[in-house]
Amino acid sequence: MEKPNIYQFSVENVKGETVSLEKYKGKVLLIVNTASECGFTPQLALLEELRTNFETTDFEILAFPSNDFGQQEPLNDEGIGKFCTVNYDTHFTIFKKTKIRGEDAHPLFSFLADKNLNGNFNSAPRWNFHKYLINTKGELVDFFYSFTKPNSARVKKKIQKLLTPTTS
Incomplete structure (x- = not known):
């Protein structure tokens, strides 16, 4: 039986176009809720550094601005x-x-936050810059709280491990 994955969802890009997450099949993803007026906003630079670090791989960052915490996304x-x-x-x-x-x-985000839906974790964002790590099958495999820097060794190792095919 197929494990629960994110490919069942569609999201809207900033142009208002609907994007099926199936578009990202086969890629490792870091899904992050962002805000422009948060103490963690400088992590945008670290996310870009992480993206650059894995630029030649099947890794992508998907940012979802949100005004859910402290009204920190007024734009x-x-x-x-x-x-x-x-x-x-x-x-x-x-x-x-x-x-x-x-x-x-x-x-x-309801799916990512609820173990009953995603099969792995209960991890509702407590603040901006909560990060979800998705494997190449679209499954939630880990999450990182806001205070975990996106370019930390811990995050990079987990991404690298997901990108490196294992021989069985």
Whole structure:
């Protein structure tokens, strides 16, 4: 039986276009909820550094700006994109501002937060810059709290391990 994965979900990009997460089949993903006015906002530079570090691999970062914590994302979608590019020279995918917790949470984030849905972890974001690690099969395999820097050795090792095919 196939394990629960993220490919069942679609999300909206900043242009308002619907994107099926099936587009990312076969890639290792780091899904992050971001905000432009948070104490963790400088992690945008570290996320870009991580992206660059794995640029030649099947690794991608998917950022979901959210205003769910402390109203720290006041910008609109266009403004968020500009902010990230101008201040942090980001080149990873940034999606439309998204509700990530509560009753109105996007189904993707409800899935990522609930072990009954994702099969592995209960890990609802407690703040901005909560990170979910997804393997090449679209399965949630780990998560990192906001205070874990995206370019930390721990995160990089886990990504590298997922990118390195194991011989059985």
